[in-house]
Amino acid sequence: xxxxxxxxxxxxxxxxxxxxxxxxxxxxxxxxxxxxxxxxxxxxxxxxxxxxxxxxxxxxxxxxxxxxxxxxxxxxxxxxxxxxxxxxxxxxxxxxxxxxxxxxxxxxxxxxxxxxxxxxxxxxxxxxxxxxxxxxxxxxxxxxxxxxxxxxxxxxxxxxxxxxxxxxxxxxxxxxxxxxxxxxxxxxxxxxxxxxxxxxxxxxxxxxxxxxxxxxxxxxxxxxxxxxxxxxxxxxxxxxxxxxxxxxxxxxxxxxxxxxxxxxxxxxxxxxxxxxxxxxxxxxxxxxxxxxxxxxxxxxxxxxxxxxxxxxxxxxxxxxxxxxxxxxxxxxxxxxxxxxxxxxxxxxxxxxxxxxxxxxxxxxxxxxxxxxxxxxxxxxxxxxxxxxxxxxxxxxxxxxxxxxxxxxxxxxxxxxxxxxxxxxxxxxxxxxxxxxxxxxxxxxxxxxxxxxxxxxxxxxxxxxxxxxxxxxxxxxxxxxxxxxxxxxxxxxxxxxxxxxxxxxxxxxxxxxxxxxxxxxxxxxxxxxxxxxxxxxxxxxxxxxxxxxxxxxxxxxxxxxxxxxxxxxxxxxxxxxxxxxxxxxxxxxxxxxxxxxxxx
RNA sequence: GGAGGCGUAGCGAAGUUGGUUAUCGCGCCGGCCUGUCAAGCCGGAGAUCGCGGGUUCGAGGCCCGUCGCUUCCGCCA
Numbered sequence: 001x002x003x004x005x006x007x008x009x010x011x012x013x014x015x016x017x018x019x020x021x022x023x024x025x026x027x028x029x030x031x032x033x034x035x036x037x038x039x040x041x042x043x044x045x046x047x048x049x050x051x052x053x054x055x056x057x058x059x060x061x062x063x064x065x066x067x068x069x070x071x072x073x074x075x076x077x078x079x080x081x082x083x084x085x086x087x088x089x090x091x092x093x094x095x096x097x098x099x100x101x102x103x104x105x106x107x108x109x110x111x112x113x114x115x116x117x118x119x120x121x122x123x124x125x126x127x128x129x130x131x132x133x134x135x136x137x138x139x140x141x142x143x144x145x146x147x148x149x150x151x152x153x154x155x156x157x158x159x160x161x162x163x164x165x166x167x168x169x170x171x172x173x174x175x176x177x178x179x180x181x182x183x184x185x186x187x188x189x190x191x192x193x194x195x196x197x198x199x200x201x202x203x204x205x206x207x208x209x210x211x212x213x214x215x216x217x218x219x220x221x222x223x224x225x226x227x228x229x230x231x232x233x234x235x236x237x238x239x240x241x242x243x244x245x246x247x248x249x250x251x252x253x254x255x256x257x258x259x260x261x262x263x264x265x266x267x268x269x270x271x272x273x274x275x276x277x278x279x280x281x282x283x284x285x286x287x288x289x290x291x292x293x294x295x296x297x298x299x300x301x302x303x304x305x306x307x308x309x310x311x312x313x314x315x316x317x318x319x320x321x322x323x324x325x326x327x328x329x330x331x332x333x334x335x336x337x338x339x340x341x342x343x344x345x346x347x348x349x350x351x352x353x354x355x356x357x358x359x360x361x362x363x364x365x366x367x368x369x370x371x372x373x374x375x376x377x378x379x380x381x382x383x384x385x386x387x388x389x390x391x392x393x394x395x396x397x398x399x400x401x402x403x404x405x406x407x408x409x410x411x412x413x414x415x416x417x418x419x420x421x422x423x424x425x426x427x428x429x430x431x432x433x434x435x436x437x438x439x440x441x442x443x444x445x446x447x448x449x450x451x452x453x454x455x456x457x458x459x460x461x462x463x464x465x466x467x468x469x470x471x472x473x474x475x476x477x478x479x480x481x482x483x484x485x486x487x488x489x490x491x492x493x494x495x496x497x498x499x500x501x502x503x504x505x506x507x508x509x510x511x512x513x514x515x516x517x518x519x520x521x522x523x524x525x526x527x528x529x530x531x532x533x534x535x536x537x538x539x540x541x542x543x544x545x546x547x548x549x550x551x552x553x554x555x556x557x558x559x560x561x562x563x564x565x566x567x568x569x570x571x572x573x574x575x576x577x578x579x580x581x582x583x584x585x586x587x588x589x590x591x592x593x594x595x596x597x598x599x
Numbered sequence: 600g601g602a603g604g605c606g607u608a609g610c611g612a613a614g615u616u617g618g619u620u621a622u623c624g625c626g627c628c629g630g631c632c633u634g635u636c637a638a639g640c641c642g643g644a645g646a647u648c649g650c651g652g653g654u655u656c657g658a659g660g661c662c663c664g665u666c667g668c669u670u671c672c673g674c675c676a
Contacts, residue, residue: 036633048636055633070626089636112627115610118637122611122625126668179676199676226675352602352672453676489676562669 004075004105011047015096017080022099024049025107027137028072029117038065040101042076045142050089050098051076057101064104071110071117071137077103125553130567132558144547144555150266151543152219155239158261162254164215164241169204171197171221176517179453180224183234186583197223200536203521205242206455206493209532210524214244219539228562230551231485231541235560239542241490242534248476248492251535252277252432255480255488258537259430267546271430275480279435284403288327288410290436293484294429296422298413300406301387303328303397309379312359312372318399326399327409330387331416334394335362343371343396349415350398355408359397363389372397414484425548430482435459438466438475439506448507452477455500456491457533463499470506476533483545490535497525 006025013022029043038053053065068074078101089095114130115123117137128135135141156166175182175196182196198204200222208216220240228234239258243251256275263269276294283292286299303326307315318324331338338346338360347358360371367373367380376383389395398409417423438458440451448470450456458466462473476492494500500522504514514522540552553559560566580587 030636030638032635032638034633034635034638035631037635038633039635039638041636050636052634084634087634087636092636095636112609116626123609124605124611124668127610177676180674202676224675227673229675230670232675348603349671354672450676456676563667 004077004107006075009046010042010044010049011093013049013080013094013097013099015082018082018097020080022078022080024051024076024099026074027110028068028070028074031068031070033066038062040065040068040076042074047093049094050092051078051101051104052098053101053104061101061104064106065101068104068106069110071113072106073108073110075105075107076101077105126561126567129553129559129561132568136557141554144543144549145557147266147547148539148543148555151262151539151546154262154265155217155219155258155539157265158258159215159217159241162215162257164217165213166218167208167213167216168218169198169201169208169220173198173204174517176203177513180226183223183225186585188582188584191584199224200238201240202453202455203518205240205534206521206532207524209242209244210527210529212244212530214530214532216243216534217241228560228564230553231544233552233556233560234564236552236556237539239488239537239539240534241536242532244530244532246492246531246533248434248478248533251490251492251533252478255535255537256430262542263428269428271428275430275432277432277434280433280437281435283433284406284410288406288408288413289484290433290479291481291484291486292410292431293414293417293423294431295424295427295483296417298329298331298416298422300409300413301328301330302326303387303399306376306379306383306386307399309382310376312375314357314359315397315399318401318405323401324399325402325405326397327405328387329396329398329409329413329416330389331394331396331420332390333392334416334420335364335392337420338394343394346396346412346415349411350408353408353411354404355398355400358408358412359399361395361397363391363393363395365391368395428482428545430480430487433479433481434477435474436477436479437471438462438473438477438503439470441471450503450507451475452489452491454503454507454509455493457494458499458503467502467506478535480535480537482542485541485545486538487541487545488535488537490533492531492533495525495529495531497522500525 004023004025006023008017008022008024010024010026024042026042026044029041029048032039036055040051040053041048042051053061057065076099078099080097081100083096083098113134115127115134117134136145159166172185172195175184175194180199182199185195185197187193187195198220201218201220205216205218218240220238221235222238223235225234241254243254252275256271256273260271263271278292280290283290288300303315304319307319307326315326318326343358343360350358361368361373361376362370363384368376368383373380383389387395396409396412398405400408437451438456439448442449452475457476459474459476466473478490479486480488494503501511504511540556543555544550544552547555549555553561558566558568565572
């Protein structure tokens with residue numbers, strides 16, 4: 001047997017081991033020297049065990065123990081013994097026992113730490129990212145990375161049981177237009193040419209359908225060169241799925257079954273047999289978001305019927321052109337808690353989303369009070385009844401073009417959910433968002449553009465006449481939302497070259513450009529492409545939500561920070577001139593301010 | 600590209616209307632201690648208050664600029 005090699009982990013010992021000799025390997029987590037008696041906590045990824053150096057230990061052992069510092073890597077040989085009843089630590093899985101040390105060997109030392117390795121380190125995130133290997137030692141991070149690996153396993157287990165094949169697609173691919181900014185990789189062998197890193201395996205998985213791999217999945221890394229947020233960063237992981245000969249309902253069923261399997265296995269939670277479906281229009285109209293958090297209610301009410309009965313000109317103006325809306329949010333019992341100052345804060349939230357203001361009224365015993373109540377004195381009772389508002393409620397109102405009214409009041413709704421503690425954190429509320437429009441009108445450029453991407457199928461009923469009114473065309477497009485996060489997105493794809501060309505025509509995408517950028521896909525579709533569709537789920541977001549965190553950086557082993565930098569290895573970084581010239585590139589730095597001033 | 604917040608010892612924070620030697624907890628170093636488990640007690644070291652400029656008799660605190668991080672908007676088919 002190799003010297004000092006562990007015979008047990010730090011998490012597995014219990015009373016049944018009492019009397020046995022063991023060797024433990026791990027890190028010194030805590031070190032409590034009482035003079036006569038000395039305790040150590042030794043930690044590995046399986047748990048923590050208390051080691052005792054008794055008063056009767058020999059001098060060698062005592063001095064070895066004294067020389068230990070936090071995070072030294074050690075081997076402890078000793079005997080497992082039951083703790084006296086009064087010394088049992090119920091908070092530790094190994095709390096029934098301790099190891100009476102007979103020999104301690106230092107396998108490696110550790111410098112003074114930049115921060116303490118705790119369940120939840122208080123050190124700021126960039127410091128933790130710089131020393132990511134230390135932060136990953138914490139129990140919390142260990143648990144989350146374990147959840148991630150278990151999740152990936154459950155996903156593969158599920159798809160295997162459904163006869164899917166996991167097929168790899170390239171990460172050096174062709175840059176295609178639309179969507180996010182591509183990461184480009186210059187080619188050394190081909191001067192002036194570039195690969196792109198995939199934003200998703202989209203085109204390849206569709207090609208795989210043409211190739212007859214009718215059930216594909218992949219846990220795929222994706223890259224998008226856009227500004228980061230808590231729930232997105234430069235590189236991320238998708239559970240990418242594509243199926244042939246399916247309708248949207250088939251994709252829903254399969255996806256629901258996947259999440260049911262994942263939650264059953266990892267959380268012991270039974271999800272609903274089918275997930276609620278909400279149309280895009282209804283989601284926007286009642287929650288002000290295409291990714292509504294259904295863990296709390298607070299639905300919008302329509303205030304338009306009451307606008308004529310009052311004298312508030314802003315609302316009348318909003319409805320004038322037929323494209324506006326006046327939405328109301330009745331916040332139960334919030335009248336007292338929301339001072340003018342706090343309402344102004346809500347208004348600032350709304351303004352971020354393009355609202356010009358946020359109107360309000362408070363519901364009193366005999367009517368409405370404050371804010372814009374004075375304009376609705378005559379119809380107060382009607383309004384109260386119509387909106388279902390009760391004494392003590394706060395009514396927030398937004399009059400604006402429909403989409404602005406919805407999204408800005410939706411932002412207010414989200415904020416209220418947090419501020420008023422309306423969210424039950426133990427819930428997982430899934431819903432499908434369906435019936436997305438296929439085309440958006442770009443007011444500035446005065447043209448139609450794809451709302452999602454150009455390969456999504458219009459719903460049957462719109463296909464014959466879609467050129468007449470592109471704005472009305474709904475697509476076979478769907479998102480899956482969980483607790484206010486967009487968790488997955490997909491569609492049934494266009495597999496008919498003629499229909500595809502009609503879509504290109506509507507959005508004014510030149511045929512030549514289509515041929516140049518993804519002619520290979522269009523060509524493939526001419527050779528017997530099966531009807532197909534699919535979906536891609538964000539793995540990082542899913543783990544994040546399941547782990548109860550609010551940033552995916554907490555569930556990615558080596559994430560980039562908010563400005564797209566990895567503080568540990570300090571990338572991106574400059575490279576040698578020679579590397580640049582090998583790639584036939586030249587760096588053009590922006591002029592320094594000094595140079596500009598001199599001009 | 601834009602808006603807000605933060606930047607004080609290795610880490611986390613306090614620092615009043617601008618006023619003596621910048622405070623506390625953790626960690627670190629030394630000592631004491633026989634049952635702790637975030638051990639305890641005593642002592643000690645450790646800070647150009649992000650950086651630059653300005654106002655002032657005097658700036659950690661005010662003003663201007665700048666850098667870094669962070670949350671959000673834009674962006675993310």
